[in-house]
Amino acid sequence: MTTIAIVEGDGIGHEVIPVARSVLEALHPAYEFLPVDVGYGMWERTGCPCADKEIDALKTADAILFGAVTTPPMKDYQSVVLRIRKALDLYANLRPVQGDGFDIMIVRENTEGLYSGIEESGPDRATTLRVVTRKGTERIVRSAIRLAQQRSGRLTIGHKANVLKSDVLFRDICTSEARSAGITFNDKYIDALALDLLQHPAAYDVVVTTNIFGDILSDVASYLVGGLGLAPSANIGDRYALFEPVHGSAPDIAGRNIANPIAAIRSAVMLLDYLGDKDGACRVEIAIGTVISQGIRTRDLGGLAGTREFGDAVIRVIRKNR
Ligand code: NAD
Numbered sequence: 001m002t003t004i005a006i007v008e009g010d011g012i013g014h015e016v017i018p019v020a021r022s023v024l025e026a027l028h029p030a031y032e033f034l035p036v037d038v039g040y041g042m043w044e045r046t047g048c049p050c051a052d053k054e055i056d057a058l059k060t061a062d063a064i065l066f067g068a069v070t071t072p073p074m075k076d077y078q079s080v081v082l083r084i085r086k087a088l089d090l091y092a093n094l095r096p097v098q099g100d101g102f103d104i105m106i107v108r109e110n111t112e113g114l115y116s117g118i119e120e121s122g123p124d125r126a127t128t129l130r131v132v133t134r135k136g137t138e139r140i141v142r143s144a145i146r147l148a149q150q151r152s153g154r155l156t157i158g159h160k161a162n163v164l165k166s167d168v169l170f171r172d173i174c175t176s177e178a179r180s181a182g183i184t185f186n187d188k189y190i191d192a193l194a195l196d197l198l199q200h201p202a203a204y205d206v207v208v209t210t211n212i213f214g215d216i217l218s219d220v221a222s223y224l225v226g227g228l229g230l231a232p233s234a235n236i237g238d239r240y241a242l243f244e245p246v247h248g249s250a251p252d253i254a255g256r257n258i259a260n261p262i263a264a265i266r267s268a269v270m271l272l273d274y275l276g277d278k279d280g281a282c283r284v285e286i287a288i289g290t291v292i293s294q295g296i297r298t299r300d301l302g303g304l305a306g307t308r309e310f311g312d313a314v315i316r317v318i319r320k321n322r
């Protein structure tokens with residue numbers, strides 16, 4: 001039996017995840033779904049956004065489908081998604097950006113860097129320690145190299161080694177691993193890389209970078225495919241895996257049935273791929289393309305379809321192409 005933990009979270013998570021779940025149900029009626037409630041809404045109800053009980057529940061599943069959580073800018077409020085990534089040691093954050101003539105995979109280190117959580121904050125001075133370790137860098141670059149070898153064999157290392165000592169270490173370890181693996185690689189400063197990725201997307205395949213740079217780069221790169229409503233991601237560790245859209249809870253559009261569910265559906269596609277259902281993954285991706293080409297689109301893509309209506313159209317095509 002395959003169990004999928006379902007975390008809607010907050011905001012548009014309550015709208016896009018039910019759509020993505022229905023897609024999984026259409027393909028796999030035998031999947032068992034385990035709803036897990038976490039996030040800001042949970043905090044408002046119980047005073048705790050995510051307890052150990054929820055982490056334990058997530059660990060029992062074969063894979064996790066996650067929407068988005070709201071993180072209020074309050075001192076002492078710990079981001080739920082960061083807690084889960086750490087607790088499950090989901091160190092590789094894969095953020096694909098595919099379009100006409102380009103196929104990029106951003107591989108973001110997901111457990112350290114500026115997200116180390118080692119911080120101090122006073123009334124006049126606050127600091128955050130940016131931690132880059134050999135262990136953390138070796139495991140992320142090895143994941144990136146394995147992916148590059150399965151794809152076109154090219155790797156780009158994104159860093160800011162001209163300023164940050166921590167990125168000198170990151171660049172040097174990545175470079176030496178890439179050299180030993182015998183793959184084609186180059187490295188670029190992250191600011192120049194962000195622009196070049198938009199100007200020459202076809203020049204890139206796998207891009208490996210540190211935590212915050214990967215966070216920013218993936219939102220920027222989603223411009224190439226029509227914005228955040230389309231960009232999926234996978235958070236992979238050695239034991240667990242969580243799939244979520246790159247976007248957040250989008251409070252500005254939540255509750256109106258206008259969010260684009262494609263990023264969530266594509267995250268479910270990555271989940272299917274992870275569980276070994278390549279055929280199902282392919283069928284869903286084709287169905288999304290068919291529905292878009294029929295002119296059925298949500299507002300962010302210039303259409304009139306609602307979140308649910310778009311999802312229903314995708315499921316209709318999946319069933320028809322059975
Ligand atoms: P956001 O990604 O939620 O929204 C940015 C912009 O993109 C908004 O204008 C939004 O309407 C639009 N957008 C996002 N997803 C869309 C979709 N599916 N369809 C159409 N438009 C879409 O980022 P934000 O506004 O900076 O953050 C909102 C909240 O989400 C914050 O509390 C933030 O911390 C949280 N967040 C959570 C996650 C996560 O849980 N993984 C990721 C990012 C942000």
Ligand code: IPM
Nearest residue numbers: 071079081082215246247248
């Ligand atoms: C993302 C988000 C998260 C991050 C936030 C919500 C903690 O922006 O998944 O891209 O910075 O990783």
Ligand code: MN
Nearest residue numbers: 215216219246
């Ligand atoms: Mn982000």
